[in-house]
Amino acid sequence: MAANPNARRFPEGFLWGAATAAHQIEGSPMADGAGPSIWTRFAHTPGMTVNGDTGDVACDHYNRWKDDVALMASLGLKAYRFSTSWSRILPDGTGRVNQKGLDFYSRLVDELLDKGIEPLLTLYHWDLPAALDDRGGWLNRDVADWFAEYGSVLYRALDGRVKKWVTLNEPWVVTDGGYLHGALAPGHRSKYETPIATHNLMRAHGAAVKAYREIGKHEIGLVVNIEPKYPNTQSPEDLAATKRAHAYMNEQYLDAALLGKYPPELKNEIFGDAWPEWADEDYALIKQKLDFIGINYYTRSVTQATDSYPLKAGAVRQKLGTYTETGWEVFPQGLTDLLVWAKDRYGNLPTYITENGAAFFDPAVAEEGRVRDPLRMGYLKKHLTAIRDAIDQGCDIRGYMVWSLLDNLEWSLGFSKRFGIVHVNYGTQERTPKDSARWYSKAIETHGASI
Numbered sequence: 001m002a003a004n005p006n007a008r009r010f011p012e013g014f015l016w017g018a019a020t021a022a023h024q025i026e027g028s029p030m031a032d033g034a035g036p037s038i039w040t041r042f043a044h045t046p047g048m049t050v051n052g053d054t055g056d057v058a059c060d061h062y063n064r065w066k067d068d069v070a071l072m073a074s075l076g077l078k079a080y081r082f083s084t085s086w087s088r089i090l091p092d093g094t095g096r097v098n099q100k101g102l103d104f105y106s107r108l109v110d111e112l113l114d115k116g117i118e119p120l121l122t123l124y125h126w127d128l129p130a131a132l133d134d135r136g137g138w139l140n141r142d143v144a145d146w147f148a149e150y151g152s153v154l155y156r157a158l159d160g161r162v163k164k165w166v167t168l169n170e171p172w173v174v175t176d177g178g179y180l181h182g183a184l185a186p187g188h189r190s191k192y193e194t195p196i197a198t199h200n201l202m203r204a205h206g207a208a209v210k211a212y213r214e215i216g217k218h219e220i221g222l223v224v225n226i227e228p229k230y231p232n233t234q235s236p237e238d239l240a241a242t243k244r245a246h247a248y249m250n251e252q253y254l255d256a257a258l259l260g261k262y263p264p265e266l267k268n269e270i271f272g273d274a275w276p277e278w279a280d281e282d283y284a285l286i287k288q289k290l291d292f293i294g295i296n297y298y299t300r301s302v303t304q305a306t307d308s309y310p311l312k313a314g315a316v317r318q319k320l321g322t323y324t325e326t327g328w329e330v331f332p333q334g335l336t337d338l339l340v341w342a343k344d345r346y347g348n349l350p351t352y353i354t355e356n357g358a359a360f361f362d363p364a365v366a367e368e369g370r371v372r373d374p375l376r377m378g379y380l381k382k383h384l385t386a387i388r389d390a391i392d393q394g395c396d397i398r399g400y401m402v403w404s405l406l407d408n409l410e411w412s413l414g415f416s417k418r419f420g421i422v423h424v425n426y427g428t429q430e431r432t433p434k435d436s437a438r439w440y441s442k443a444i445e446t447h448g449a450s451i
């Protein structure tokens with residue numbers, strides 16, 4: 001009997017989209033009165049990025065935004081997740097509003113709506129105003145008020161046209177990369193600063209949600225990157241290491257936001273005396289009702305005990321695994337496992353997969369204008385199937401944003417890794433939809449039946 005094509009359709013209202021971030025695609029970081037961000041400074045610091053790549057031009061989206069929205073519409077996208085640059089809106093981080101910066105995002109939102117594409121706006125995707133970093137940035141408790149002020153400017157200007165807001169993108173990466181290991185802006189390497197940055201990020205998240213409840217009338221949530229940890233062996237050491245890694249990456253931020261507490265492993269097994277005691281009112285600020293959570297999923301980690309600092313846990317490369325250009329194992333089952341874990345732990349909140357995708361070596365644009373990227377198509381197919389499986393297990397998954405719409409600036413990796421379903425020629429800025437974009441368009445058109 002022929003398979004029922006509707007058997008694999010996604011639920012009615014499932015939101016199909018793509019994601020980007022301001023610093024990674026916009027370029028023109030100082031245009032029209034904008035102030036520098038920590039990434040403007042970090043990328044211009046010799047040795048901090050591959051080939052010294054910066055966001056000075058990136059995908060020139062700041063100038064090409066209208067054509068990029070037309071491209072999204074041609075692909076049939078129903079939603080577009082993007083971030084706003086805090087220092088375009090508030091060049092000094094607080095106080096004076098740069099109207100030209102606000103106008104850029106207002107025009108972008110109107111164009112998206114005109115094309116029938118729902119905007120999902122992320123307030124913070126790693127590009128803290130340099131002026132605030134000079135005042136301590138995420139290490140200064142005042143940052144919660146600064147962030148709420150920034151969010152409020154945007155809420156007042158855009159709420160109603162924007163109906164899905166995100167406070168933070170991946171706070172774990174902000175702290176682990178920017179404060180513990182120094183691989184990302186602002187490039188600090190301190191076991192003592194990391195918990196403080198974490199806590200202030202979560203206080204800022206809470207303050208921004210509170211401000212939204214006073215101004216906004218729609219939905220707001222938090223986006224986290226989580227990665228399932230599977231023990232390499234059943235030895236006590238590997239099991240304990242896996243538990244630590246899971247608490248540090250997967251439980252830490254959602255527990256704070258949704259349960260009003262941090263996992264005990266953070267103080268007892270990872271940070272020790274570097275983990276301060278926080279006041280109860282901080283937890284009350286952090287734990288705000290959320291309308292949804294966003295999960296960014298890329299890979300899993302088979303975990304073993306190591307002497308890594310301070311986690312004492314590390315990933316084991318799988319001999320039979322398939323790996324992406326960023327060294328991440330392709331493991332779609334991990335997405336299903338994680339979604340079920342989050343449902344069971346946090347009570348099946350409405351959830352969006354706010355990022356999922358892969359960097360593979362893509363061939364150049366062929367003469368006939370094609371970019372053949374079968375590995376990326378296979379990755380997307382497997383992970384959308386994994387989401388479908390999670391939905392069948394009762395998870396309330398509301399949408400999927402492929403990372404990324406465009407090849408773009410991959411932070412410290414510069415332009416060396418391509419995640420886009422659309423190829424970008426950085427010399428000419430020409431956009432060319434890859435085979436994966438055409439495949440994704442069909443998936444959207446058939447609501448998943450063609451996957």
Ligand SMILES: N#[N+]C[C@@H]1[C@@H](O)[C@H](O)[C@@H](O)[C@@H]2O[C@H]12
Nearest residue numbers: 021169170296355403410419
């Ligand atoms: N690396 N990588 C790809 C992707 C990155 O480009 C995004 O900005 C982050 O939100 C998240 O880390 C994922």
